[in-house]
Amino acid sequence: GFVDVSTFGQILDMDDDDDDREFSRGIVFDFFDQANQTFAKMDTALEAEDFNELKELGHFLKGSSATLGLVKVRDSCEKIQHYGDKKDTSGTIDEPDERLLLSQLDKTIASAKQEFTEVEKELRKFYSDSA
Template sequence: MPDRHEEERSEEGSVGLPDLGDNIDSLTFEQILEMDDDEEEREFSKSIVFSFFEQAVQTFKKMDDALKEGDLKQLSSLGHFLKGSSATLGLTKVKDSCEKIQHFGQMKDEAGTTDVDDKNLCLSRIKQTLATVKVEYAEVEKVLKKFYAS
């Protein structure tokens, strides 16, 4: 039976990844993995990923608090912050949802192109999107923890 790494290697000689699902852009994530000195330990990429987990949990708590306070500016800022971190790792659905939160916090539509004059509508959209992004985050956290445990 081939070892784990033989199984994962693609024909192009890259590290090759197990199926990370639709939530993670494998090309972007693979660029992070290429920075690891040791393919067995993966200390560098693991530290980045697990730091992101901590950062995301803290940011979600701040978003919950800002939502309770109706602080659109803070919600937009936090959405922008988490969008950047998740994009770096290739967490596409998390990134896209955070971008929507950023736009809603700026009182725009989800694409950020049209002004929305209703603060309560924007807060309601953020509440829905925040619930969605937490589910998307939980999915990628599960996949990545499994990847680093193997």
């Protein structure tokens, strides 16, 4: 699925109270805000063809999504980081074709947003059920 259960479980283990889950809820809902802001910045950077900014934003969101175990978002953000670094998907081979990279970035950002929307829906449901 969209969430690595053992990683997310470690966050849930930090909750003092399984009923209100105040601690993990705070982390998760902060991530939602962070992700939405980051995606907005990615859109701006993509329009400006600012590869370095896209690399940084991809790296940033990769880290915070990995912390929560959001594996699909993490993987897409890692690709965004690589493309922003003007590398191929693996991050090891230089990709000189900026048109191609921009096209890949466009697609990958769209995928990341879609994956985020799915996981956000699941997590919001989880927290409303446990409220």
